[in-house]
Amino acid sequence: MKQSLQLRISQQLNLTPQLAQSIKLLQLSTMDFQQEIERFLLENPLLEREEGSEGDSGPGESSATESAPAEAERERESESESETGELRWEEVRGGNGRSDDDESDPALNVAQNLTLREYLLSQAGLLPLAPRERAMLELLIDALDDDGLLTQSLDEILAQLPEDLREQMEIDEDDLTIALAYLQQLEPLGVGARDLSESLTLQLLQHPECAARRLALEIVRGHLDLLATRDYTRIKRQLQCDDECLREAQSLITGLNPRPGADWSADSPRYVIPDVIVDFHRGAWRVRLNESAMPKLKVNEMYARILQQEVGAGLSTQLQEARWLLKSVEQRGQTILRVGQAIVERQKAFFEHGEEAMRPLVLRDIAEQLGLHESTVSRVTTQKFMLSPRGLLEFKYFFGSHVDTDAGGECSATAIKALIRKMVQLENKSKPFSDGAIGEELARQGIVIARRTVAKYREALMIPPVNQRKSL
Secondary structure, eight states: OOOOOOOOOOOOOOOHHHHHHHHHHTTTHHHHHHHHHHHHHHTTTTTTOSSSOSOSTTTHHHHHHHHHHHHHHHHHHHHHHHHTTOOOOHHHHOTTOTTOOOOHHHHHHTTTOHHHHHHHHHHHHTSSOOOHHHHHHHHHHOOOOTSSOSOOHHHHHHHOHHHHHHHHHHHHHHEEEEHHHHHHSSTTTTTTOOSSHHHHHHTTTTTTTHHHHHHHHHHEEEEEEEETTTTTHHHHHHHTOOOOOOOHHHHHHHHSOOTTHHHHHHHOOOOOOOOOEEEETEEEEEEEEOOOOOOOOEEHHHHHHHHHTTTTGGGGHHHHHHHHHHHHHHHHHHHHHHHHHHHHHHHHHHHHHHHHGGGOOOOOHHHHHHTOOHHHHHHTTTTTTEEETTEEEEEGOOOOEEEEEESEEEHHHHHHHHHHHHHHSSSSSSSSSOOHHHHHHHTTTTTTOOHHHHHHHHTTTTTTOOHHHOOO
């Protein structure tokens, strides 16, 4: 063992701070990107928003110029509409088109503001209950799952209470049974049921008495498995009913809600801001940046002049960072725009004819066309969206696997799924297509895929198997 000096030559790739910042901004979604810009504005005094500027030097300058006549035209239309009074509130509000005094389903209006627990507790407060009974009812409400069902037995709920509390209040299973009866009388119908059969039964009991309701009750209490598999022959044989009565009972059951609490436990809506806008302009498809999603930033001129006079040299680092950020923001916008234009150019048939005309496309195709690395294209297409006449679509939507056709070409998996969906929509409901029959029909169109591939695509489209699609 001895010490020695050695000279080695090696190459190592290091990211500059500017490149690292560009990569980080590129992979962010629009909302995350705007939050990151807000952070930079708070931390760097040399950065400020560019407001009311005529000459926008940020990304999308050309597209803003192109869209100016359209913006002016929309302003003139809005002014003329307001003058003539032709613009109605129903058109402005959008959404589901309900008026403020629409009372067709007040429970759904409440569900927008309250959780299921809060909604049930508000109803429980109106019941004439003793404090002890009200405590039992609130205990069961707290035990409900997100679907409004009681997945635990009353014995299990009772066992979870502290022993001293049970003895002090003298709580037994009969008390919980009485509280359960109160709970099952509350809205939404079917809440507090211990299984699907009981939930459907509670909802059916609120329907007027008729032969169809009696048959529907028998089905949900003992033959739901046969109804799920659409084994109508066994149902008719076991319940001694004809096709017409079974059809009416099935219509009653399918109109029920198997998850009565789902409207209250739905996830919060996910807001998406499109990065680019696609429209058909003067006989061609045009892609432009969404100006509202692109921040207008500039360097504070006063601080920049101070630095030029070398009075505030301590801010030189912030000035350099501000300039880096402006360049990174511009590069991000231009890269997203280029990738969006390349995608639209490759998928013109989709925008003109729909999913069935989707062409096979992989990241490598766009990377080679634009001279970018595949990882860069992957970052650009992740959580980036385009607003088009076909809807709000993620860039990733246009990429997918392909299948070779008999003619020697290729067919996109998205197009095959669209064909399968169309076949199922147009099939005879009394004799639906099996996976093999769908594969044979696709083969007649020149697309040869295995039956298991058809089944995989059908499941991805959440289309039930043939026995569950069959109807009377």
